[in-house]
Amino acid sequence: MAVAQDNPLALEWQVCFNLAAASRSVIALYRPVLEPLGLTHPQYLVMLALWEKSPRTVSELGSELLLEPATLSPLLKRLEHAGYLTRERSRSDERALAVTLSPEGVALRKKALAVPGQIVAKLGLPLEELEHARHVLHRLIEAAIA
Template identity: 65%
Template sequence: MVVVTNAADPVPDPLALERQVCFALAVAARSVIGVYRPLLEPMGLTHPQYLVMLALWQHAPLSVTDLSRLLQLDPGTLSPLLKRLESAGYVTRERSRSDERALAVTLTEAGRALRAEAEKIPAAVVDRLGMPLEDLQHLHAVLTEVIAATRS
């Protein structure tokens, strides 16, 4: 963390932009998502759609409620993502047979096939970031702690 001080004022400014965790996280998030963008474009996916697909590749089928909880997204935010993925032919949304109120999200054959292409993305991201894998794993662990701390 860079701490800027004024020679006349030896106490660092607690509101200095470069001292703010929120600023560093916001810039880092935009920057990393920017690294993903050219990798996802050939697949026809945005980053939020990619996150939905990751969850479905790991856990499908899922109810919209479970998917919303897993991705920590409001169902109102998730719904348009699912509609676009359905239009692209990657998922289907159907009423659950056991609970008519619930929508089940299932991968289509095209959605399942897309996984093979997506398996190249993590290594490409690590390569493009140019950081040691251990550093990225440590960053992930720390961010996971930050997320947990915000939920306490």
């Protein structure tokens, strides 16, 4: 810890640097795993949310994924074009856009079940460490958005 006290601007001690580097590195592991599914990592996150609950409004998805509408809309458009979901005005609220998995999107879930195990294998870390990291990241996210 002396290094951080001697130089509080040392790159290796910056939470933002370590988070950014870890994020880029882990997402890079996902690329070859998701490619056969025809998904990018952001699209995979959208599909994960929809596999948990469909239909959802665009607003619900944005809140769940911590994404702005301007970022989410192009993702949804591409996933709709790929045949994995549909977007249509909500029957209960004309102002809301409902996002629903298509049969192809539902079927894709079976193929995606192999993704987490492949990523864990690529990382080569014990599950306990990954669970601890996930827990700490959840706490960081909550602190940052509070």
